[in-house]
Amino acid sequence: MTLAEVPLVLMLIGLTAYAVLGGADFGAAFWQFGAFGEHGGALREHAYRAMGPVWEANHVWLVFVLVICWTAYPQAFASIFSTLTVPLFIAAIGIILRGTAYAVHAGTAREIERRTIDGLFSISSLLTPFALGTAVGAIASGRVPVGNAAGDELTSWLNPTSLLVGTLAVASGAYVAAVYLAGDAARAGLGELAAAFRTRALGAGVVAGAIALVGLAVVAYDAERLSDNLFAWPALAAVAASAAAGLATLEFVRRWRFEAARYGASAAVASVVVGWALAQRPELLPGLTVEEAAAGRPVLIATIVGVAVGAVILIPSLALLFGLVLGGRFDEQAAERTSDRATLAPRRSRRSLTAMAAVAGALGLLLTLAFDGGPFLALGVLGLLTFVALASVALGAAAAEDDGRKERL
Amino acid sequence: MIWFLLAAAPFAPVDQEYVFEARQMQALSFAVHIPLVCFGIAFPAFVLFMEALWLRTGDPVYRTIAKRWSKVMLALFAVGVVTGTILSFELGLLWPSFMATFGEVFGLGFTLEAFSFFVEAIFIAVYVYGWDRLSPRVHFLSGIPVAIAGFTGSLTVISVNAWMNHPSGFTLEEGRVTDVRPLEALFGNQFLWHEVVHMYVAAYIVAGFLTAAVYAWGWLRGRRGRYERVALVVPLTIAALAAPVQIVVGDWAAREVAREQPTKLAAFEGLHETEKGAPVHLLGWYDDDEVRYGIPLPRLLSLLAFHDPNARVAGLEEVPADERPPVNVVRVAFQTMVGIGFLLAGISAVYLLVWLRRRRLPRSPWFYRAVVVAGPLSVVALIAGWVTTEVGRQPWVVYGHMRTEEAVTGASGIPVGYATLVLVYGGLLVAVAWILGRLARAPLDVQPGPGGAAPLIAGAARKDAEREER
Ligand code: HDD
Ligand code: HEM
Ligand code: HEM
Numbered sequence: 033m034t035l036a037e038v039p040l041v042l043m044l045i046g047l048t049a050y051a052v053l054g055g056a057d058f059g060a061a062f063w064q065f066g067a068f069g070e071h072g073g074a075l076r077e078h079a080y081r082a083m084g085p086v087w088e089a090n091h092v093w094l095v096f097v098l099v100i101c102w103t104a105y106p107q108a109f110a111s112i113f114s115t116l117t118v119p120l121f122i123a124a125i126g127i128i129l130r131g132t133a134y135a136v137h138a139g140t141a142r143e144i145e146r147r148t149i150d151g152l153f154s155i156s157s158l159l160t161p162f163a164l165g166t167a168v169g170a171i172a173s174g175r176v177p178v179g180n181a182a183g184d185e186l187t188s189w190l191n192p193t194s195l196l197v198g199t200l201a202v203a204s205g206a207y208v209a210a211v212y213l214a215g216d217a218a219r220a221g222l223g224e225l226a227a228a229f230r231t232r233a234l235g236a237g238v239v240a241g242a243i244a245l246v247g248l249a250v251v252a253y254d255a256e257r258l259s260d261n262l263f264a265w266p267a268l269a270a271v272a273a274s275a276a277a278g279l280a281t282l283e284f285v286r287r288w289r290f291e292a293a294r295y296g297a298s299a300a301v302a303s304v305v306v307g308w309a310l311a312q313r314p315e316l317l318p319g320l321t322v323e324e325a326a327a328g329r330p331v332l333i334a335t336i337v338g339v340a341v342g343a344v345i346l347i348p349s350l351a352l353l354f355g356l357v358l359g360g361r362f363d364e365q366a367a368e369r370t371s372d373r374a375t376l377a378p379r380r381s382r383r384s385l386t387a388m389a390a391v392a393g394a395l396g397l398l399l400t401l402a403f404d405g406g407p408f409l410a411l412g413v414l415g416l417l418t419f420v421a422l423a424s425v426a427l428g429a430a431a432a433e434d435d436g437r438k439e440r441l
Numbered sequence: 442m443i444w445f446l447l448a449a450a451p452f453a454p455v456d457q458e459y460v461f462e463a464r465q466m467q468a469l470s471f472a473v474h475i476p477l478v479c480f481g482i483a484f485p486a487f488v489l490f491m492e493a494l495w496l497r498t499g500d501p502v503y504r505t506i507a508k509r510w511s512k513v514m515l516a517l518f519a520v521g522v523v524t525g526t527i528l529s530f531e532l533g534l535l536w537p538s539f540m541a542t543f544g545e546v547f548g549l550g551f552t553l554e555a556f557s558f559f560v561e562a563i564f565i566a567v568y569v570y571g572w573d574r575l576s577p578r579v580h581f582l583s584g585i586p587v588a589i590a591g592f593t594g595s596l597t598v599i600s601v602n603a604w605m606n607h608p609s610g611f612t613l614e615e616g617r618v619t620d621v622r623p624l625e626a627l628f629g630n631q632f633l634w635h636e637v638v639h640m641y642v643a644a645y646i647v648a649g650f651l652t653a654a655v656y657a658w659g660w661l662r663g664r665r666g667r668y669e670r671v672a673l674v675v676p677l678t679i680a681a682l683a684a685p686v687q688i689v690v691g692d693w694a695a696r697e698v699a700r701e702q703p704t705k706l707a708a709f710e711g712l713h714e715t716e717k718g719a720p721v722h723l724l725g726w727y728d729d730d731e732v733r734y735g736i737p738l739p740r741l742l743s744l745l746a747f748h749d750p751n752a753r754v755a756g757l758e759e760v761p762a763d764e765r766p767p768v769n770v771v772r773v774a775f776q777t778m779v780g781i782g783f784l785l786a787g788i789s790a791v792y793l794l795v796w797l798r799r800r801r802l803p804r805s806p807w808f809y810r811a812v813v814v815a816g817p818l819s820v821v822a823l824i825a826g827w828v829t830t831e832v833g834r835q836p837w838v839v840y841g842h843m844r845t846e847e848a849v850t851g852a853s854g855i856p857v858g859y860a861t862l863v864l865v866y867g868g869l870l871v872a873v874a875w876i877l878g879r880l881a882r883a884p885l886d887v888q889p890g891p892g893g894a895a896p897l898i899a900g901a902a903r904k905d906a907e908r909e910e911r
Pocket of ligand 1: 606637640643644646647687688690691692694695696698778779781782819820822825827828829830833
């Protein structure tokens with residue numbers, strides 16, 4: 033691997049995480065779509081609840097992929113976005129609708145409102161992965177030339193490979209989601225729901241597998257270059273790994289072993305992404321190799337170092353969040369009444385705080401007005417900010433507590 | 442031949458009929474995103490402040506407020522995430538040539554921003570879902586990364602904007618950048634610091650006055666219990682301290698602009714001719730190279746911009762006509778921001794004086810009416826400020842290096858996209874307003890909604906507080 037390829041690997045990791053975690057989110061909404069029957073309500077609520085705490089974090093992966101792309105391969109990013117304007121705009125609109133429906137749904141009261149919101153949520157959850165999938169298909173089948181809107185605005189993403197990848201994105205999301213939801217329901221002791229999602233997982237797994245198989249044929253017909261590489265070492269190994277992981281997952285689900293299935297499903301999706309990358313190597317876009325597309329050395333190094341440093345913070349944080357969620361700590365029954373007693377030390381003198389704030393404010397004002405740059409200006413601005421912070425603490429606490437004291441008198 | 446040109450310069454300028462619509466679309470998306478992120482920046486601090494008061498005093502009212510607000514915070518965060526993602530898409534959808542040419546120079550800022558958002562998204566979930574599930578101390582600590590990430594996130598993204606306004610850290614050779622020094626471009630840029638500080642203070646002003654406005658409205662309608670008073674007093678105090686400071690920071694910003702972007706400064710004031718001892722005009726309209734119907738304040742511009750009443754101020758005439766920004770847009774936006782800035786500082790002064798002397802809230806309903814108006818006005822100031830900065834940067838997207846029409850996409854359909862976005866964002870605003878109103882009128886149970894995003898405000902919160910107080 034060369035330096036120029038490292039950011040691409042990071043992007044693929046992000047893309048896999050998005051396809052698995054974000055895909056599971058989209059898929060959860062997919063299952064809400066048809067769920068109006070007897071268990072419909074419970075099913076829909078369960079889907080919302082299970083993805084609650086991780087919703088935002090899952091979607092940052094998409095942003096992560098985009099920003100690495102435009103930093104490390106700016107020409108490729110610009111070519112992709114200008115040619116694939118239509119599907120990407122559709123995805124963007126889907127993201128807005130979805131986010132809005134998600135934020136609003138908790139406040140719906142009447143059944144008709146709930147249905148409207150859930151419907152909007154589900155439709156946008158289908159639209160977004162489908163549109164993003166068509167864009168991936170366009171890149172994979174070499175339909176995005178280098179340049180500002182240089183490709184065809186319609187056929188670039190309305191073609192067999194694109195439609196296939198779009199469908200596969202929806203199906204694999206539905207599959208991963210069903211596996212996750214079955215696992216969550218089993219953990220929460222909701223046997224009936226777990227069984228319902230298990231059935232769905234099995235069904236979706238078979239469908240996704242079938243689409244993938246058909247897909248190989250479609251790619252062979254529609255995207256010659258891609259398929260030539262896909263059926264040769266090393267990409268073929270990834271394809272085989274994906275198939276194996278997919279089959280293993282189905283077996284895990286059948287045996288009610290949802291934890292193992294969770295990882296198996298993720299591995300299946302990851303292998304598809306890896307296979308695609310290997311098949312396309314070394315070209316990013318037709319006539320543009322990764323080496324040619326890459327930004328300058330200092331930029332690549334800064335990006336890699338930045339990501340590495342970020343990962344040091346990110347990985348333990350993600351582990352914490354998923355640990356809490358998967359450990360059931362956020363489930364409803366985990367709620368307990370924690371003590372209402374004070375636990376912090378009693379307050380420090382408010383007067384000294386006020387005095388410090390006043391000094392910082394006066395100093396800040398003088399320095400900020402007097403200097404046009406340099407360390408003294410910086411000191412002045414810091415003084416001003418310190419003033420706001422300290423005075424807020426002193427006055428805010430005083431105002432709130434005095435009010436309480438008056439109340440008690 | 443044409444083929445050859447295309448091959449040689451794939452991102453050469455294109456003919457785009459709808460540059461104006463593209464700019465409007467970008468501006469609209471920002472105008473929706475920015476007020477939301479003010480809550481992502483400042484609200485965590487408010488909520489933590491309330492929780493700290495609870496931990497220290499054991500008074501349950503603080504805990505109730507913190508818990509309620511944290512849910513509002515989560516809902517607004519979700520919408521902030523969505524609107525921010527749209528912005529990232531639009532950079533590629535609307536301005537591919539800008540991204541292709543300069544993406545590598547400023548991209549690092551966004552890469553670091555992404556990590557801030559990861560941290561913010563993770564800990565906001567731990568915090569909001571962790572009520573009653575984590576020990577009080579751990580719970581409080583889990584909120585601190587949210588507040589920090591709000592700051593680092595805005596620092597890194599504003600570093601990009603500051604770079605667009607005052608670019609450095611690269612060499613441009615035949616339309617391609619070479620010798621890129623990303624850290625220098627983003628963080629070695631003095632333009633960054635006033636923008637960050639000004640925006641950060643603005644976020645506290647906007648979140649503070651808007652929150653206070655909700656409870657001031659309640660006060661006017663007779664909801665004046667302890668819960669409402671505390672929920673009013675804390676954000677109001679913070680905003681009231683930030684508002685006067687913002688004037689000093691704004692003065693610093695203006696001096697930086699005067700030094701680095703003299704044409705933008707000239708547009709603030711509608712100054713056509715380069716002058717010594719230049720005046721400021723209040724109000725009025727710029728027409729035929731001068732400000733008409735304005736109230737002149739002699740020498741003030743020189744004094745403000747350079748802290749010297751006789752300083753020489755460069756006018757618009759210094760640059761060719763096609764390198765000047767649209768003066769009236771910039772000027773009106775600037776005056777709106779400054780006017781509102783002084784108004785907010787005035788309201789703040791009244792509040793702080795009454796409190797320091799009498800140790801109570803003002804009693805006149807006019808004060809509460811003023812606070813109700815101050816909320817939306819602070820948002821107007823925020824957007825006006827960004828219009829000042831961004832339209833004042835025109836016609837450049839990268840100041841002095843690339844013009845906006847060179848940055849734009851060659852794709853068709855911008856008007857369709859723009860119209861769609863207007864509809865969708867209109868729907869978003871209606872939906873959010875509807876749900877806030879619904880929740881205010883028909884209080885839900887204390888249970889957090891399944892999405893955890895139930896923004897329970899005013900009425901619902903009051904019921905809950907009363908229950909807990911009993
Ligand atoms: C609540 C919001 C708010 C308030 C009350 C003010 N501002 Fe502001 N202003 C902003 C919010 C803002 C901002 C956050 O919208 C901007 C846009 C870019 C930036 O850095 O901050 C801004 C930009 C901005 C700029 C342009 C900076 C640039 O182009 O880099 C100047 C010169 C000022 N402001 C000056 C002032 C003055 C003299 C004020 C005094 C009353 C003032 N602002 C109040
Ligand atoms: C003044 C400018 C900006 C500030 C201060 C700002 C700040 C923030 C903050 C604090 C958030 C967290 C979400 C929230 O609190 O609601 C956020 C979200 C976001 N912003 Fe901005 N932003 C700015 C401009 C931009 C721009 C120019 C872009 C991209 C082009 C952008 C992209 C994003 C994205 C992608 C998110 C979602 C992050 C996530 O998924 O968690 N923002 N922004
Ligand atoms: C901090 C990050 C920001 C970045 C990276 C950024 C970037 C951009 C870009 C690329 C454009 C299009 C090119 C151009 O018209 O020059 C633009 C235009 C614009 N932006 Fe920003 N912007 C930022 C913050 C904001 C905010 C917070 C607002 C608030 C409303 C804003 C308001 C506008 C407006 C009004 C335009 C259109 C200018 C015109 O048409 O004259 N920007 N910005």
